[in-house]
Amino acid sequence: MIAQTPATPYYAVIFTSLRTEGDNGYNDMAVEMARLAAEQDGFLGVESARDELGITVSYWETLEAIKNWKANTRHLLAQQKGRAEWYTHYKVRICKVERDYEF
């Protein structure tokens, strides 16, 4: 569940969100987006947790891979529905992972 990422540098997208009440089709789309993201060129892994706040961090080889995923047709629909139905607020941060270590 902790993503097995390659040697740095690589890229991370930190997606932090607050959900609306109720499911409204969210879980089905989340499963689809996780599957679809994993099929994209340059995808390296994903980590996700939610209690009050939701945090999903996806890891990518390049900024180009992140840009392509953002522009994916099915993902664009999910983003639109996210703003219309699923999230009251979210923030996306595009990062370069410069160093990592683990235990």
Place this chain on the structure above:
Amino acid sequence: MIAQTPATPYYAVIFTSLRTEGDNGYNDMAVEMARLAAEQDGFLGVESARDELGITVSYWETLEAIKNWKANTRHLLAQQKGRAEWYTHYKVRICKVERDYEF
């Protein structure tokens, strides 16, 4: 709860972890570390969520601020106890946040 961070660039530390069973003093220390981190020079904010996986992302002005926090005496003790008692596995990723946007 979504951190109000300044204009990019700034830095993020993504801490992803898997916990051992039981509390073992973890929650008290987590509260103390959150309070102490917020007092450090260069601290910008923190976001945290846990279900099976725990993800805590802290935001900082500079790499120097991250280095100073890592070397904080009380935080060093927490890191040591983390490896001995609280975590089965964790990964730390030091990132430069290059771009962000929100809804």
